[in-house]
Amino acid sequence: MLTIGFIGAGNMAQAMMRGWSQVGEELTQVVYSRSSAQRVAQQIDGVEAKATIAEIVATADMLVLAIPVGALPIVAEELKPLLDTKPGMIVASVLGGVSLAKLQALLGTQSLIVRTLPNVNVAVREGYTALAFDDTFDAETRGAVAGLFLALGRADELPEAQFGAVSALAGSGPAFVAGFVDALAQAGHDAGLKPETALTLAKQTILGTVQQLNAEHQEPRALAEQVMTPGGSTAAGWDVMQANNFDGIIAKTIQATMQKNAEAE
Numbered sequence: 001m002l003t004i005g006f007i008g009a010g011n012m013a014q015a016m017m018r019g020w021s022q023v024g025e026e027l028t029q030v031v032y033s034r035s036s037a038q039r040v041a042q043q044i045d046g047v048e049a050k051a052t053i054a055e056i057v058a059t060a061d062m063l064v065l066a067i068p069v070g071a072l073p074i075v076a077e078e079l080k081p082l083l084d085t086k087p088g089m090i091v092a093s094v095l096g097g098v099s100l101a102k103l104q105a106l107l108g109t110q111s112l113i114v115r116t117l118p119n120v121n122v123a124v125r126e127g128y129t130a131l132a133f134d135d136t137f138d139a140e141t142r143g144a145v146a147g148l149f150l151a152l153g154r155a156d157e158l159p160e161a162q163f164g165a166v167s168a169l170a171g172s173g174p175a176f177v178a179g180f181v182d183a184l185a186q187a188g189h190d191a192g193l194k195p196e197t198a199l200t201l202a203k204q205t206i207l208g209t210v211q212q213l214n215a216e217h218q219e220p221r222a223l224a225e226q227v228m229t230p231g232g233s234t235a236a237g238w239d240v241m242q243a244n245n246f247d248g249i250i251a252k253t254i255q256a257t258m259q260k261n262a263e264a265e
Contacts, residue, residue, distance in 0.1 A: 002027050004148075005060025007053055007075065009033035009040045012094055013066035015123035019152040021046045022125060032056045057082040062090040062145070065103075069095050076106035083111045090145060092116050096167060097261060099160060100134050112136050114145055117163055118152065119170050127153035128170040132160045168257035176253060181206055 004020060006013050009031050017029055021044055029047045031037045037049035050056050053075070056063065067075050072095060083089055087110040093103055094116050103113050113134045121127035129149045133142055142157075149155035158166060181202045188198030213223060228234040 002062070002148075003060050004029050004062050004064060005050075005056040006031040006033075006064045006066055007056055007079070008064075008066035008068075009036045010066060010068075012118065012120065013064065014040055014044065015120045015127070016064065016066075016094075016118060016152065017044045017047050018123040019125045019127065020148075023151050030056055030059050053078055054082055057086060057089070060089075062092060062148070065091055065093045065095060067095070069098060072098065072106065080106070080108050083107060088112060090114065090141070092145070094118060096171075100132060104134060109136070112141065115160065115163070116149065117166050117171055118149070120174050122152035125152050129153065129155040130158045130163060130166045130170070131155055132158060132163065164258050164261050165254075167261050168254045172257045176250075177206070 004027065006017065006029065013031070017031070017040070020027055020029060029044075030050050031040055031047055032050045032053050032055070033040065041047045041049040050059065057079070065072075065075075083091070089110075090112045091103070091107060092114050095103075096117070098115075100113055100115050103115070107113065114137070115132040116129055117131075118129040119127050122129065129152060131146060131149060133145075137145075146155055146157065181199075184202035184205070185195070185199040188201055189195050193201070209223070212218070213220060216223075218226075224238065228238060
């Protein structure tokens with residue numbers, strides 16, 4: 001039996017809890033949050049609220065640090081002496097923009113610290129998580145931690161230097177994709193479809209396209225060209241997208257997100 005202990009219960013922590021709650025009885029979860037632990041535990045199957053950080057540390061095999069970045073110094077002051085009593089504890093941080101070096105400086109080197117960057121799709125076990133391990137992990141423990149995050153979707157070990165780009169693309173990406181789905185649905189409604197029908201069509205089209213790309217190992221542009229007949233209706237719509245610099249809009253969106261992330265750091 002493996003127990004994952006959450007310090008913090010915000011949106012990302014809840015998404016991870018929901019995903020791991022589907023893994024099975026071999027994994028249990030406990031959570032501490034001064035304001036919302038009880039509510040979250042009532043809403044997510046198999047999650048138990050704890051009254052203190054000390055209880056979380058005593059109970060858990062791995063900690064997930066999911067607090068607001070601004071609260072880190074205060075929480076670390078309480079957490080570090082607790083970690084001193086449990087050397088080798090795995091601490092998985094989901095704090096955006098907080099480096100491994102800073103985490104080690106605040107929490108000490110007696111713990112095994114991994115920086116993680118999941119997105120909200122982990123709630124349905126279709127997420128993406130970037131992982132960066134400190135140099136104290138051995139290969140077996142590194143693999144075990146990666147396996148936990150693979151249960152939530154895809155997980156890759158990446159250099160910390162790439163986390164800004166990953167955050168913009170995969171972390172913020174669900175918002176951008178949802179915005180595109182909404183735009184497709186609205187266009188369908190404007191063209192005469194009922195709102196619920198248009199939304200169903202938009203969601204299924206996105207879902208099916210991604211599954212097709214994965215199943216056939218196709219490049220996106222190759223699939224686009226496969227759908228288009230030269231001079232046909234799809235090509236006419238594609239030409240409008242290109243004329244309005246669709247690719248440039250997406251590039252600027254990612255760049256703006258990365259810039260804001262950098263400012264936060």
